[in-house]
Amino acid sequence: MKRDLSSHILLSFIKKLAVFLLFIAPSTYADWQLNLREGVTEISRSVYSLHMIIFWICVVIAVVVFGVMLWSVIYHRKSRGAKAQNFHENVYVEIAWTIVPILILVGMAVPATATLKKMYDSSESDIDIQVTGYQWKWRYQYLESGVDFFSSLATPIEQIQGESEKTENYLLEVDNPLVIPVGKKVRFLITANDVIHSWWVPDFAVKKDAIPGFINESWVKAEHTGIYRGQCAELCGKDHGFMPIVVEVKSQEDYQLWLKDQQLAQAEKAKSAEKRWTLDELMVTGKEVYMKSCAACHQANGEGVPGAFPALKGSPLVQGDPGAHIDVVLNGKAGTAMQAFRDQLSATELAAVITYERNAWGDSLGDIISPSQIAKLKQ
């Protein structure tokens, strides 16, 4: 295709120029992508074609306007002996260049309206998933099958801080991806728990703000299986850049298998609370949970961030009566960034992380908060 060829030439030119200018080898995964992706849904393809139409309209107008300008700059310069004419008005020309753009815009508005209407029709869905933005992770609740989990960044902190090599999906990988079946209309009910986030997957052309107190709707009908990656698109605080979205589109059979697995795993988790846990076991699990769910705010060393997130190390509340400590973690503090972790973590995880906080960072109280105790509170 002609367009591909010319963008290829442009691309290789820019590449050479940059290498020459910067003396840095382009990083292995950088791909100099110039344009929007077409995506994998009917909607995303019509969005792409709208984008290309309006782009070429702009290019044509630019060529004409800048062309006339360049002509004047070259030929109507004083150093060439150009004499200034003295026309400075022409009603017909002025009417023409008002009407013609209006006609072009009307031509553009028609297909745009049609696409927008389709995007807004989220009726007759096969599967409904509630998507909730939290600082800084996503929660997916499958309304029909009861599957419910959180999805947060999986890139290790060492990669972010440059202590180890960055891998291919740096910052675009999560622990638990959202899984949906191919060819089914999946409706998303999008909301948020704390501040505004925005759920965006470019390959689906879906971007909808997740707003506390509101439920926004959007939908997708993916045409191909595969893994699609996106990011939160609304500034939501410190780790806004670190809450990616990964969607795995599976075949119908694989999706059913996955659903079963999830339901089994959830039952398993609930059972683990009945087991007797030792302090050491709880500390190991607790540290894992802490690093994943709490360290973003309270920091790995428990010292917090002055003025924003309190230190847990040496906190009278953490050192004191377990009841108050458990209450804060389970129910959060309304009106602050401290979320309620009651539904986010299992009883075992909650017990482990609270135990961990009470015994880590040198202030060992030696007490154990048992999972069964938390399980009772959770009911």
Place this chain on the structure above:
Amino acid sequence: MSATEQTVSADMQHGEVNTQDTEHHHGPAKGFSRWLFTTNHKDIGSMYLWFSLAMFMTGGCMALLIRMELFQPGLQMMQPDFFNQMTTMHGLIMVFGAVMPAFVGLANWMIPMMIGAPDMALPRLNNWSFWILPFAFSMMLFTLFMEGGAPNFGWTFYAPLSTTYAPPSVTFFIFAVHMMGISSIMGAINVIVTILNMRPKGMVMMKLPLFVWTWLITAFLLILVMPVLAGVVTMMLMDIHFGTSFFSAAGGGDPVLFQHVFWFFGHPEVYIMILPAFGVVSEIIPTFSRKKLFGYSSMVYATSSIAFLSFIVWAHHMFTVGMPLAGELFFMFATMLIAVPTGVKVFNWVATMFRGSMTFETPMLFAIAFVVLFSIGGFSGLMLAIAPVDFQYHDTYFVVAHFHYVLVPGSVFSIMAAAYYWLPKWTGNYYNEKMGKLHFWLSFIGINITFFPMHFVGLAGMPRRIPDYALQFADFNAVSSVGAFIFGFSQLLFIYNIVSCIRTKNQATPEVWEGAKGLEWTVPSPAPYHTFTTPPKVD
């Protein structure tokens, strides 16, 4: 300070040239009190311009810190929260500290001289509206040293991130915004009263220079929307300290309401930053084309219709909040409509150059670059107006590219063009043309290397306001950062050019430019401390 010398030389000329201030033999007071108590529009204009330059450099340093962090993927220099503070402060300082005061400074200097008035209509108010600003911005910058840091919620400060979840410094931010707002409203009142009441006989409205027209319309926009901004920050203050829940869903409030109110201010605000730029360019292009501006009256009508439309398009910044389909369509159509009068302006400028007799001094270079690069920003604006496609562009680097194209080679280039255009009138000396051109070319190249690649990373899917990014965006980000440093450091040349223009004697004629038309070119260079104390004859 330099401006003292400038007026000294103005006084020296007093005897030789017939200035119009024969009755007023007093020059300016001496020392610091001259600046503190001055009611002279030229002094106040100079102070605004110096202030704006200082803010431009401050905000620019923040931008360079941001670009340093983004040079490579990974967190190298700063923590994410500090990064957010930098983007927020950079945006606020550039919008409220650099661009707006620069235009007010130009208005102060030029509006009285262009319409043939002796000064601004309300000189004491004028003094006050300037002197509020240093306090407002000191307060804002001081928040950087507070516990919890400076505001970190973006220059659009969406609630509840800026209320319930904000650092304690947000209260100081709110007071600073109030002060800036008061300053802008007083400045705007002054501009309107001056233009409507201080014109000499014969200076009818349809003879006003376009810079004056665009400022008149801008001043009305300011008066209409600054109180809305004050309202929204006051609602925030109430939510934070007085237990209301305007924007908190938990208390029955509505976070989307914040965005509606903010953008009802915010969209006209972007036109506040561009209409005076249209005015500047409409002065410069005819001068260096040696030809009258094409379509003067259609320029006035286009500016007015842009100003009107700017009040009914605000929700194009909110296409993804989940408005009903009808709302979405209305704001899409209204936004597309804005491209029409904007197009008319561009066509008029091109038609002015067409069959002119052009020369390319520094102001003209900046003005031509303005027309081309602003149009590129206008094109991406038109693309953003298409709601279904905006779902892909919104909150990505594509938007960052769009508004930097309209603001940097748009508003900022027009301010630089204006500075070079009127410097000889202000200082009495020509600046060094070679150095001016060097400054222009470095800026022009720097700007495009910085912002053009942002279109590409935006389309490829890079969200804005992130301190770290996925690997596929690495190369273009490195290119952008290099461009930013080229642009940033070439601004030192701008300062050098201004200072050396003030210091180096190179006497300018009253007309300064061969093709210049207008009252400001009938007074000597430098313009004496008092001009048009007797009204000029206008025919």
